[in-house]
Structures are given as structure tokens and as C-alpha cells.
Amino acid sequence: MEERTIPYKIYLEESEMPKQWYNVRADMKNKPAPLLNPGTLAPMTAEELGHVFCDELVAQELDDTTRFIDIPVEIQDFYKMYRPSPLVRAYCLEKKLETPAKIYYKFEGNNTSGSHKLNSAIAQAYYAKKQGLKGVTTETGAGQWGTALSMACSYFDLDCKVFMVKVSYEQKPFRREVMRTYGASVTPSPSETTEVGRKILAEHPGTTGSLGCAISEAVEAATQSEGYRYVLGSVLNQVLLHQSVIGMETKTALDKYGITPDIIIGCAGGGSNLGGLISPFMGEKLRGEKDYRIIAVEPASCPSFTRGKYAYDFCDTGKVCPLAKMYTLGSGFIPSANHAGGLRYHGMSSTLSQLYDDGLMEARSVEQTAVFEAAEQFARVEGILPAPESSHAIRVAIDEALKCKETGEEKTIVFGLTGTGYFDMVAYEKYNNGEMSDYIPTDEDLAAGLAGLPKVE
Secondary structure, three states: OOHHHOOOEEOOOHHHOOOEEEOHHHHOOOOOOOOEOOOOOOEOOHHHHOOOOOHHHHHHHHOOOOOEEEOOHHHHHHHOOOOOOOEEEOHHHHHHHOOOOEEEEEEOOOOOOOEOOHHHHHHHHHHHHHOOOOEEEEEEOOOHHHHHHHHHHHHHOOEEEEEEEHHHHHHOHHHHHHHHHOOOEEEEEOOOOOHHHHHHHHHOOOOOOOHHHHHHHHHHHHHOOOOEEEOOOOOOHHHHHHHHHHHHHHHHHHHHOOOOOOEEEEEOOOOHHHHHHHHHHHHHHHOOOOOOEEEEEEEOOOOHHHHOEEEEEEOOOOOOOOEEEEEEOOOOOOOOOOOOHHHOOOEOOHHHHHHHHOOOOEEEEEOHHHHHHHHHHHHHHHOOOEOHHHHHHHHHHHHHHHHHHHHOOOOEEEEEEOEEOOOOHHHHHHHHOOOOOOOOOOHHHHHHHHOOOOOOO
16 A cells, blocks of 8 residues: 555544453463462452452453453443544654654543543443442542543543542642542542551652552541442453453554555553553564564563563552562652652553563663653654653653664554643643752662562462
8 A cells, every 4th residue: 555545643433442341361361470369378259359459340350261252232332432543654654753653643542531541440430330339439640541531421420539649739730620520539649548558658758659559548438438348440451341441442543555664663651541542462472463563661669570570569568458569669668759650550461461571572761861862852743741650761762763763664654643732831840940850769769669569479
């Protein structure tokens, strides 16, 4: 097909939207390790998980065999408000870089929450409503998940309590206000409102918080409130399942024009957008049908893949959640006040951790100033101000395109643009003022966090 017949934006028809979520675990020879009860170290049962999560979501969390799971009609109808999302050919960026590479990005910021997070938020709110619950609790880093969940809960008339990582609560007041506009209560974490929050503050006075801290508080709030359950915006198998709509739409759009990607790139914090983007491509790779180079990009300040340990660890700083086997920096590791708030998690999805450990994808860490350099370069030629999280993928996409410039190879690169950065202007201001610094934890810093890993045989 002639290059110029490929439009700048590839939109699918409504009829081409996925009707099912794809469960990549069904095609994995080595399944993700089970969640463990922190008291007994036995695999968590559905009954035990049901005290924290919604029943239907527990079933999805534990399902390692069903390849496709039907998307309820009510969720399909909600998706139609902002899906299918466009797959964009970055012609302007290619021209600016003078690269022979072909660059595409899947843009997930075309909804009010400004990110891909709404794909799972509406599913989790739907199952909470179906179960007859009063409300849900959650944590949020940059605020994208909290915003998405507040929207979803508003749609289903559910109460929503959000614990927002303190540094993001202070840096992103407008994101906080969007959540409140949709009816959510927002508490900076760690806080004095929970027992675990008070404990963390006593041990780490003045801490800027982390996703691990906020998770602990949200779980405590849910388990001590009648009619509430906890919902999570990343890491868990169920979340990657819901986000598979990203990858399935991407693959359908590429197939429509006979395009086969060579490299697929996504930012990685807990794993939701990366897992969603790569899912159908990874499925082909697992089944031996095709091969792709898949790159996870994480911040150098919180390098769980590239410098972490593959081990069982607590999912939260307060150590009240189940143990998950994952690449981790230790549940006690609290990263620097990095502006990519959504990537400040100490661990990584068990599913993605297993795939990475099996050598099916690679990982790269990048420094903050280099990320914002790429973000501004992208914004100036493509017209979208990207979220700091997404900009990690942009950084590596540009790096790979420049390698193609050096070698003359015409590789096709696809990356996930998970959301917009219009609520991240404090970070852009610091970059533009030359006040942004690159913090990379020392080996001693990481050793301190890893020293607290639980002893699991």
C-alpha cells in the first residue's frame, strides 16, 4: 500500500470495536505466580479476595485460562462515548527527526479523564454497582486514575473515596478539583485519617508519599466501611484485562492497512497501559505466530524492572495487601518526588513481570529531564501536550527512530500515548525554568528497600 494512502488518523468504525476483552494469561506457558495470603503464605482464595474486591473482579483476577471475556453491553455503550480512540501516524515527528522510521501512536487522551484509565474504571464501577455496593475506595498517583474512577462512579451513582499521593495532591490541584467536581472525596496520602497512614507518617515524617502508601490507606478504608470495596487502577490482572481494548483496537487499525509493527513501546509504572497495548501482539508472540520487539519504559528514579528483584513482595507500603510475585524495589521504597506521578509504584504487574522474566520483552529506564525534552519536542510538532508518564514512551520512540536514521532501516514503531499533560504544568514549568533535576537512587537506596522483602520460599 502506498504510504500516503495511510491517513494521519486511523479511526475504526463503531462496529469494529472489541466486544470482548483479551486475557493474555490464557496463552502464557508460565502463568503469573498467585497472590499469597500475607499471614499464611498460601495462595489467596476467591473468598479471601472477596473481602477487598468485587466478586466478579475476583473471578477475572484469578482466571488464567479463558482467552476472551465478554464485555457487558452497559460497558460497551459507555466505551462508545470516547472509543474507538485514534491510531495516529506521526508524520510531522518523522519529518522533524528526518528518520526513515514510521511512527504511530495510540492516543488515549480523548476523554475528560485525559487518559486510558477510564477503560478499567468504568468496568470496575459497573461490577461494584451490579453487586449492590454503596461505594469504592482507591488510590491515585498523578490523578488520572482517580479522575477516571470519579467519572465512572458518578455515572453509576456510587460513592468514591480517593487517596491521592501527597506530592501529586500538592502539584496537581486542578486534577484534584476535577475529581471533586465528579463527586469524589480526595485525601492526600499518607494521611492522619487511617491507622496505616498515621503509622507511615510516624516512620517517615514529611514524606511526599507513594502509590504503595495510598494503596494501604484505600484498602483500610474499604475493609472498615460497610458496603465498600477497594478498586485498583493498575498492576492487577483484571486491570490489564480491561485495558486490552487499547491493543485490540490498535491491532485492528494496523491490520486494516496491512501494517506490521517492528517495535511496540509503552511506559511502565504498574503495567496497565503497557499491558493493554501489547496484549494481542504478545498473544501472537506467545503462540509463535509473529515476533515483535516490545519495550517497557520506566523512570530512572523508580526502576523496578531494570534494577529491581523478581520476588514476592507486599503490594503496599503498609503491608496490609496480599503478596505478589513481581519485579520490585521493596514495598518500603519511596521514590523521589518525580513528576511522573503515575509511575511512582515500587513494583510491577505480576503478568508483565513473568513475561519480562521469560525474556519476551525488554525494559529501559530514562531520566526525567530527557523525558521532558522529548515531551516538548513531540508537543511542538504533533500538537498534543503529552502526560509525563506517556512521555517516557515518546523518549524511547524518538531514540529508536534516531537509530533508524543512523542505520537507514525503515522500522515501524508503535507507542502508547496514554494521556494528556494539561494538569501537569507545574512539571513543565520546572523543566522550562531549568529547575528540574534527575534523581537516580543509589545501590544503597535500593538495598534498603529490598532488605524488607518478606521471606517466601
